[in-house]
Amino acid sequence: MFKSRSGRRWIVLDFLIGFFALFIALNITPYVDIYEPTNRIWVSLGYGFCLVLSVRLCGLNSLYVSHARSKYEIVIGAIQGCLLAYVVVSLIVGITHVHIFGRYVMLTSLGLSLLGIILSRALDKYALSKHPLRVAFLGCNELLKAFGDRLTSNPHFKIVCAACQDDCDIPEVMETYHYIKVEDPDAFCSYLDAQKVDIVVSCYGSTIPLRVHKVIERLPFHNIEVMNKGSFLERYFREISVTYRNLHWYTSQFIKPNGGAILLVKRILDIFVSMLGLALTLPFWPLIILLIKLETPGPAIFKQCRVGLLGKNFTIYKFRTMGQDAEKKGAQWASTNDPRVTKLGAFLRRSRIDELPQLWNVLKGDMSLIGPRPERPEFVDELKKVIPLYEWRYLVPPGLTGWAQICYGYGSSVEDAKRKLQFDLYYVKNFSIQLELQILLRTIPLMMRGSR
Template sequence: MIKIFNHYFHKRTLFQIALDLMLLLLIALITSTAHESQHSVLGSKAAMTFLVLTGAMMVLNASLGFYQRVHNRSLGQTSARAVLALLCMAPVILGLATLYFDTRSFAMTLLSAIALMLLLRVYVMHFTPRNLMRQRVLVFGTGSRARLVGTALLKSDPTVDLVGYYAGPNEQEAMVSAWGLLSMSNSLTDIVKDQQVDEIVVALSERRGGSMPLRELLDCKLQGVKVVDIATHFERTLGQIRLESLSAGWLIFGDGFGTGWFRAFIKRVFDIVCASILIVLALPVMLITALLIVLEDGFPILYFQERVGQNGRLFNVVKFRSMRTDAEKDGKPRWAAAKDDRVTRVGRVIRKLRIDELPQLFSVLAGAMSMVGPRPERPFFVDKLTQEIPYYAIRHSVKPGVTGWAQVRYQYGSSVEDAAEKLQYDLYYVKNHSLLLDIVVMFETIGVVVMRKGAQ
């Protein structure tokens, strides 16, 4: 993992982005030279053409999940996304060719080049030699925390080789698979050297009373091996801060969780610009949605509900009404559930497409919400979750968002357990939020909407 502006990027992701940029530049050189010799690549028309093409291609790839740090998609699923990307790029390419060069052969050449680029994208994602970016990881510990690390590594990152588990001095009973236990007859330093370990994750259940061999860990670090604690490991690998590995000391003395006037100013400008553009683009959709709601279930069109915002302040969130008017006639707050019978037919569609969230853009302009941030929750549930989940109140240190890191990384939740899982992503966002992370979330949100994931 490589940290850029507080956000961790997988080396594979950066490799894919760099490869795409080089291929787009190569496409620009070839097509420009072959079809319009009078237009240099640096000329105004060609430069504008390929600037738009590059921007559209990168946004599309990011939105379709081609730059996700890890993925578990099949070859068929990736191929389908590549075909979708080609279909989306076709009108862009034809429009650019007609506008700037007025030649069909130029468009066909460019379209063929993009098709080959996407074919290479599929190859890189599924047929890259496994040892090209392999990372050998040793887990120091054999208890419940070590088992959690090992399970997450094997499940989430196909580029990782789990060398095994090395027991700490005070660990009595192993809770990991026997096949993964490393021999205690050799020192930690010797095993790291013999197994060519790249990283050690310290996941000891007990760190007191000489459990931590500081000298050996320091020797490993001096040999170029990365040594990280369990909290940092999950932050880098999964983009979340795990509650079971969290401590108040780590939150207080670690980096992150920083805010300042400049960051607040940049975020506010970003919010105003994005919200304004989206309102203009989505206005026809909002008008049609309002008409359909009235035709099916009458008024009201909008749904107002009190939510908890930044620093615990209350505000009214506004959405298109997607449930019946008597959804909570008993007065008891309830989470929305899968196949909720309170949802109308129009409501089911606008929830899937996230159209019901569009009125919140006006809350962004008003300053009550941000484009990206933790989702605002109702006071009833906030009181309940604050009592049951440690550190839950930390998510209220930033403005709530229309979308968020938790929303694009975790499916829709309707229980305390789901709220705890999503909190781990919210804590990552609060700790590392930056303009770059906001842009990453916006791109991934497009993919979530297109693939219709997570909505209920």
Template sequence: MIRLFKHYIPHAVLLLCLLDFGLLMLANELAWQVRASQIGMEPGPIAERWLPLVGSAGIVWVAMISVGVYGPHALRSLRFAGARLLVAISLGIISLATIDWIIPGDTFWRSTLLYAMGFAVLVLVADRLLLNSFLGSSAFRRRVMVIGAGDRAQRLRELADKPESGFAIVSYIAMSEPERAVEEAISREAIHDLGRFVENLGVSEVVLALQERRNALPLNDLLRIKTKGVHVNDFSSFLERETGRVDLDTVNPSWLIFSDGFSSGRMLSSAVKRIFDIVASIILLLATFPVIALFALIVKLDSKGPAFFRQQRVGLYGETFNLIKLRSMRTDAEKNGAKWAEENDPRITRVGRFIRKVRIDELPQTWSVLRGEMSFVGPRPEVPKFVDSLQEEIQFYQERHMVKPGITGWAQINYPYGASTEDSRKKLEYDLYYAKNYTPFLDLVILLQTVRVVLWPEGAR
């Protein structure tokens, strides 16, 4: 994996991204050549139109990132990737046509965009037909050796067996563990020189998966492996990198304290984030005001009660604030106290079901962003009653309040709607990853991926 602004990107994804960008530029150039020949016009040197070619390819490329073209399932399933590609290219072409209408030019006529769309579909689908099996092959999987043969080693084996996994385990080394979960593990005593053994297997990374590390760490072995240029990682850090979440079953306070993250450089990042929140919230409020007003009227006509729903939520550093949303439930929905929404919740109104599905009910939260109580990206703000109980049941739950809550977030795009303590625990693992590794780049990734969640609203209730 390649670490980009504290966020890890698999080599296969990065390679495919760069290749797709080049193919999109090729598709745009082919479209221009065809259109120019149709009208009997000289296409001219490519140096005169490189900027529009890069810009148009970039817009379609961003649309591809937004709808999940580079997600793990898209890299393994051609059918899944094809559907996402068609949606992404269509969105990109519509965006380019809109730009062409707002800023008229001679380069991207609408007929040229149609040709570009056809060529883009052709080259990108062909690209995946040729590379689909190659990208999922062992050539792009890191060779990992696991020290340990207990439950943690078994968890790593289950993770490696997933089709979207970016690593392959080539050997397990059993130490003095009372119980073995991985039967094929090789006993450490059976290996004369572990450093040479690692070299012979072509291992690129060693992961410590020992249940009990006290007096069990093979320090001499690890030092020899490290000096040979092989990366040595602990179990929690490895899981964080591979899954995009902090594993609550194995982390402890000392790991959070000494691991990389929560950097002091976030002061500048926070300032950039706040400027973006102010500018974007003003633009979004102005752009969506007619939509909010229209659905406020529809909500009012559909059921008795106010159009807007106000509720106290927990924000930064545990401070409470009033959240505003379009009302999607009956007015007596919380007469017995706040509770999580359920699947096919009878409290949700007819209009409410639609606006929750397409996230229109959350548009008024932009006002909280403008006021500085929320951000566009951050953990989901919860009701004080839930927070009080969850802090008692889940370790490190209060740490999620070290960043501003958000309309969308890392947990929201990676985990379906949570309606239980266990779901909250799983989402906390993603929230901790965000709080620990926050950068403007990660915010950008989350904002783009939110488009995928809106278009394919898994788990919306």
């Protein structure tokens, strides 16, 4: 069940958790007579359906990415998903029925659905650690070692072997992995079958040797999946590798930055949320500005040039969190516990209050609520020279929060920028309203934790 590559089983499981959670709650409440028997079934079916959608919006779609979540992410995602589903169903019931759910129904249904969602994901994570996905490599090259090291350090994967048509001339591969020379495709497939290999990862480029090509053709008959390194990383780690990139990736799904219904819906949501955010927070701005000025001299609103959609520069606005002479030595990477940050500035950064003026950027259209964080032109020029596809992050509007901020956090070096880019590219390739909502929901607990 847990190693199944079919997402339908998880959909059925989540639906049953939601259905029985609300159905039991409606039948054991002291006020059971309020709800007609037929309505109990229909409402429970609706809650099950909503729970399936909501937990996926909150990042708990279990298929492929169970290993990547911490216990905290599982709990927070379950709480968000169950609450979202319950609110939706409660609103529907409140509109269509005379009676609304009481506290007994609410506490019981939420408690049971939370228990079911958390327990199923915890068991999934535990099962994968005890029975990891068994992986075999086809092809031996320099990139295999780094890719293999990443999988070796993860308890949810076990590397069975590395194979190639020819003799391997890379000592690191010979010493680290069980190496096999592919001489007979049928015999090799039988070996993989006997070793219970789940996935074969091709490490070849555009040219695949004939014997290996025959192996790849026959593996589906052994119920063994074949992927390249880039596809494996995208599925199981939800990022796009700039090291394993190829033409097949960016021709398979390319975002048109200047059109599309998704961008129109995204813009409408940006305008609505930014206007609402400004209306709710503007009364507090004078106090924030006063506190900033009392701590250090200089303007309270910080302005800086950033790179936006399609490489166009714009001016970003933030509450100032550093002293006036913070960059007297030129542009510098910001870092965790940056000594240039003031005491008040540290609080503003942790709480993300310093980002509030960027709601004006969102309203103007310079930015969006969701997207890659905009970088300074000085750093962009530098990073484009050393990181492939770096400018691709500007195929979509920059945002207040993004997939990279959720998955990786703060970065203060070129290597950090490379890792964050891989998450940004995943966002670009999988650009959708569903992913937008998932990022928005997963940003809330990060703000509560002050993870910055």
